[in-house]
Amino acid sequence: MIESSDFPRLKGFRFPRSIISYAVWAYHRFALSTADVEDLLAERGIRVSRETIRTWVNRFGRHFARCIRRDRPKPNNKWHLDEMVIVIGGVKYWLWRAIDGDGDVLDILVQPHRNTKAAKRFFSGLVTQFGEPRVVVTPSRDIACAMHCRAMDKLRSYTKPIQSLAPDADHRAHKGLNNRIENSHRPTRKREKIMGRFKSPRQAQRFLFAHDQINTVFRPRRYTLSAASYRRARADAFGLWHDYTREMNA
Incomplete structure (x- = not known):
């Protein structure tokens, strides 16, 4: 090369x-x-x-x-969505990631919140780029965990955006269905450790935007x-x- x-x-x-x-x-x-x-x-x-x-x-x-x-070719119409927390300057941010059924990263977005508004912002960008999906898989947590972690994925954050932006999509939420995207988070954790954490939301967005796409081709x-x-x-x-x-x- x-x-x-x-x-x-x-x-x-x-x-x-x-x-x-x-x-x-x-x-x-x-x-x-x-x-x-x-x-x-x-x-x-x-x-x-x-x-x-x-x-x-x-x-x-x-x-x-x-x-x-x-x-890249048109992505698979089955999407997996999830978020992971990243700490920048002692402040928690959320990295939203979507992959298709083949494991290729569709998009990522670093946001300070994890709520319905943030989910709608991320999901609307995906629909604008790729059209409506056939299936959307999101993580599911039991009620006790949801109350403790304030993580209302199926109950609040994802439901309204999916219903309004992709009303015909089959929304599936199950703890065992999203292992594929959980694996997609691992390279981010590895690079975060090597870089000594991200320095700013802008730097994290810029790096991960390139990193995920390049690794899609070479991995x-x-x-x-x-x-x-x-x-x-x-x-x-x-x-x-x-x-x-x-x-x-x-």
């Missing part, structure tokens, strides 16, 4: 776009810090500071995420694929990344 020399240089940048795209890919594909990426590049004789790598990740990660969202469900199929999927992903690198603009 890094050896590509057929890309025109970005105006105003000292390093070629092949190096920039490699740094962005390595940072999001693996659980690496900017210091780790700096060392990877240094081993290849490329001297660049971690601050510069951070600038590349923030600036061009969004470019790759937008390209992936633009070109196919390997356990469902033969070795040959997995290699083809990986080659296709690298081909897409090559094309998106060519589309990068200063």
Whole structure:
């Protein structure tokens, strides 16, 4: 990937776009810090500071995420929705995430509240982008837990937005039905730990917007694929990344 020399240089940048795209890919594909990426590049004789790598990740990660969202096929019409708490500066925020039935991330949104208004804001954005789903799966908690955690998923937060925005959708809430999205939260927890927590809601939104989309392409469900199929999927992903690198603009 890094050896590509057929890309025109970005105006105003000292390093070629092949190096920039490699740094962005390595940072999001693996659980690496900017210091780790700096060392990877240094081993290849490329001297660049971690601050510069951070600038590349923030600036061009969004470019790759937008390209992936633009070109991906129409998602499965069965959606899984859930929220997880993230602590930023000692304050609790909620990361809302939606995935389709194949496990691909549809969208994420960091919000300060977990209520019907927040659920409607998130769900309306999904419907605008992808149309109405056939099935919506949300987590369910028993009444005792709901009263203790103030988590009224089925009873309050999700019900009204789904009824008003996707009235024909089959809304299912069951504790055992949403394991798929629970697994989708795990990479976020891992990166949150490596980064020493997110620094601001804006930074969390910017990072996770790119991170989830890039990992959708480069982390196919390997356990469902033969070795040959997995290699083809990986080659296709690298081909897409090559094309998106060519589309990068200063």
